[in-house]
Amino acid sequence: METNIVITKPFATIENQSDSDENYKYPNILKRVLSLFKDVRLGSDLSSFKLPPSFNMPKSQLQWYGECVYSTSTGVDLVNNLNNGKTALDRLISVVAWSISTTRPQRFGVAPYNPILGETHHVSKGNLNVLLEQVSHHPQVSAFHATDQKANIEIIVCHFPVPKFVGSGIEVDMHGNRELRLHNHGETYEMNCPNFLFRFLPYPGVEWVGNVTIRCLETGLVAELSYIKQSLFGLGGSRRRIKGKIFDSLTMNILYKIDGHWDSTVTLKDATNSAEIRVIYDAKQVLSGLHTPFVKDPQSVWPTESALVWGKLSQAIISNNWEKAREVKNTVEETQRSLVREKESKGETWIPKHFIVTHSNDDGWKCSPIQKWVPDAPSSLYSSLL
Numbered sequence: 001m002e003t004n005i006v007i008t009k010p011f012a013t014i015e016n017q018s019d020s021d022e023n024y025k026y027p028n029i030l031k032r033v034l035s036l037f038k039d040v041r042l043g044s045d046l047s048s049f050k051l052p053p054s055f056n057m058p059k060s061q062l063q064w065y066g067e068c069v070y071s072t073s074t075g076v077d078l079v080n081n082l083n084n085g086k087t088a089l090d091r092l093i094s095v096v097a098w099s100i101s102t103t104r105p106q107r108f109g110v111a112p113y114n115p116i117l118g119e120t121h122h123v124s125k126g127n128l129n130v131l132l133e134q135v136s137h138h139p140q141v142s143a144f145h146a147t148d149q150k151a152n153i154e155i156i157v158c159h160f161p162v163p164k165f166v167g168s169g170i171e172v173d174m175h176g177n178r179e180l181r182l183h184n185h186g187e188t189y190e191m192n193c194p195n196f197l198f199r200f201l202p203y204p205g206v207e208w209v210g211n212v213t214i215r216c217l218e219t220g221l222v223a224e225l226s227y228i229k230q231s232l233f234g235l236g237g238s239r240r241r242i243k244g245k246i247f248d249s250l251t252m253n254i255l256y257k258i259d260g261h262w263d264s265t266v267t268l269k270d271a272t273n274s275a276e277i278r279v280i281y282d283a284k285q286v287l288s289g290l291h292t293p294f295v296k297d298p299q300s301v302w303p304t305e306s307a308l309v310w311g312k313l314s315q316a317i318i319s320n321n322w323e324k325a326r327e328v329k330n331t332v333e334e335t336q337r338s339l340v341r342e343k344e345s346k347g348e349t350w351i352p353k354h355f356i357v358t359h360s361n362d363d364g365w366k367c368s369p370i371q372k373w374v375p376d377a378p379s380s381l382y383s384s385l386l
Contacts, residue, residue, distance in 0.1 A: 063306050082095060199230075
């Protein structure tokens with residue numbers, strides 16, 4: 001039985017390393033990108049903007065979100081390491097390093113598919129189980145739940161991206177919060193995500209920009225990070241620069257200063273001892289040699305799984321069969337529209353399967369997982385190489 005499950009290599013571009021999937025070559029599309037947005041007005045909300053398949057990387061946005069957590073180099077386990085700090089300050093530093101690791105370098109000119117309503121991505125890697133679900137389509141809201149039951153760690157994320165045209169490119173406001181719980185230590189860390197910038201002019205590129213605050217509710221320790229927008233032509237060492245500090249919110253004493261580049265190395269300097277500097281994040285160490293996940297039992301794949309929902313489209317893109325890609329993408333999207341219309345005609349409301357979702361003007365979107373622990377992916381659906 002043909003299942004049309006297609007999984008491509010995780011995308012993360014590191015200096016001096018080729019990360020192109022072995023079956024997919026990025027097209028040179030700067031001119032086509034500029035022509036695509038020539039009639040778009042400044043400040044326009046692009047949430048409903050439909051990209052032709054030639055501008056898609058062969059994977060769903062849910063897969064892209066998930067890879068930023070479960071996909072790391074062989075022998076690197078940043079999630080499990082969160083428990084190892086002897087003090088609350090040590091653990092916050094580990095959380096900072098983990099947070100930076102999720103803001104990964106990407107290629108210019110291609111974007112993942114917008115997930116369809118109810119789409120899921122379920123992954124197991126070692127003791128870490130990850131489950132994502134698209135809980136709203138208009139607007140685009142993705143829920144994320146990852147757990148390591150052995151380490152007693154839990155991560156809950158609710159992403160609500162809003163892309164806007166800013167003249168020189170597209171900036172995606174990454175609304176929503178991340179919550180990381182270290183149950184063994186009784187600590188909860190709340191944090192936001194920086195924005196994602198696709199820059200067209202004066203030179204093409206992609207980068208993370210904006211401010212991130214990481215706060216431990218129980219200890220009062222806080223980290224503030226600033227992803228600095230690259231200056232004109234990258235002068236002044238601003239390319240993919242990150243700066244920040246760690247401080248005690250109860251006394252306002254600055255404990256450490258953070259500096260570096262999120263696509264290479266980030267260092268920590270003791271605020272009271274300028275001679276004490278150490279590397280807390282090394283992108284090459286974390287992101288080199290990422291493996292493509294594999295499917296052990298195709299028959300156990302959920303019909304809502306990203307790799308199955310978009311499998312035919314991904315295969316068409318990898319094969320450069322653009323006529324087939326347009327046909328398949330239109331079929332997937334039209335099927336979703338028909339299902340939505342059918343539910344609306346019956347007066348029914350779609351209910352997420354794995355999350356309880358609420359929305360208010362004050363608190364925005366909140367996604368609470370129904371199960372405390374994410375189960376193993378069906379029949380080890382995905383098993384990334386460790």
